[in-house]
Amino acid sequence: MNYNKHPQLIVICGATATGKSGLALELAQRLNTVILSADSRQVYREFDIGTAKPSVAERQLVPHYLIDICAPTETLTVADYQEQAQELITSLHSPLLLVGGTGLYIKAIVRGLKIPRVAPNENLRSQLSGLGQTQCYSFLQQVDPIAAEKIHPHDQVRTLRALEVFYITGRPISEQQGENPPNYPILQIGLQCQDADALTRRITQRTEMMVTAGLIEEVKTLVDKYSWDLPLLDTLGYREMKHYLAGDISLSEAKALTVVHTRQFAKRQRTWFRAYPDIQWFDADRPDLVDQVWQRVQEFRDNISMNLS
The missing domain is CATH 3.40.50.300 (P-loop containing nucleotide triphosphate hydrolases)
Structure with missing residues (x-):
């Protein structure tokens, strides 16, 4: 064979x-x-x-x-x-x-x-970054508590990505991930x-x-x-x-x-x-x-x- x-x-x-x-x-x-x-x-x-x-x-x-x-x-x-x-x-x-x-x-x-097929949105990221990491993480806890549990409160990169995916797709990133x-x-x-x-x-x-x-x-x-x-x-x-x-x-x-x-x-x-x-x-x-x-x-x-x- x-x-x-x-x-x-x-x-x-x-x-x-x-x-x-x-x-x-x-x-x-x-x-x-x-x-x-x-x-x-x-x-x-x-x-x-x-x-x-x-x-x-x-x-x-x-x-x-x-x-x-x-x-x-x-x-x-x-x-x-x-x-x-x-x-x-x-x-x-x-x-x-x-x-x-x-x-x-x-x-x-x-x-x-x-992997959520969501391209980086620099305008959205800039707006979120301007709010500060504490506020962004608080938002994430509200819209995607499952993702928030896996992301350190000081991890700005992953916090912004999770929020970006949510605001663009309307669905939590935790629902779109997996293997x-x-x-x-x-x-x-x-x-x-x-x-x-x-x-x-x-x-x-x-x-x-x-x-x-x-x-x-x-x-x-x-x-x-x-x-x-x-x-x-x-x-x-x-x-x-x-x-x-x-x-x-x-x-x-x-x-x-x-x-x-x-x-x-x-x-x-x-x-x-x-x-x-x-x-x-x-x-x-x-x-x-x-x-x-x-x-x-x-x-x-x-x-x-x-x-x-």
Whole structure:
């Protein structure tokens, strides 16, 4: 039986700089398949070096999807991403690789999150923000007490989102959320660095490589084209280099801050992914990593074959 005709998904996730892309390229070639990106910044065109976007050569070697699908001035919502990813999973040759460190993107796919399709409304958010968080949270307790119980009183972002959904749709966000997991088999592989110093070295090396590859020039081009105020320029790596270009800090300080902030970001990613028991973890620094993961992939596919036969 040809089990390639049935949707199958292999997830490669984990913190930044753990080698997810390199492992995925190797697996994709062995499986003769493609890679779906699960990175919330790689979806944006022109943000290449600072997002560690796969090179042209890598994309020629293995087709990549969900990269460069949105202009820097646009907003791609999680619901937009989920819709496009789900369409690819059901239409492309299986198994597919879903690769990245954006936990919410991955959760949206593997858990089948139900996401209210309500685009951000800046005018409404501005009006609500002007009332203050205390008043907004009080409103939320009145219109959606279930959501209010799950949202911390000081969490302005989630409070505003819940109110936004309610005022636009007329229905509480708690009624529109939930999960509808897909019925196809999923294998989740996580990469982690057991040695904190090893991860720091990886991050430092990658930061230096990005600068050498032209990160500063990339930031300058983006500033010239879109202005200093483009929100994406306030994200990791770009923010620090923007301050360097503005003359606020030296290049060495910008690189050092990038390393520090990347380490902090990696810690938050680890905390997110650690909450999901279905992820099978592998040491990113083990010399036989590819062979060990490949063995697990083969076991996964053999089990599918047995269940379908």
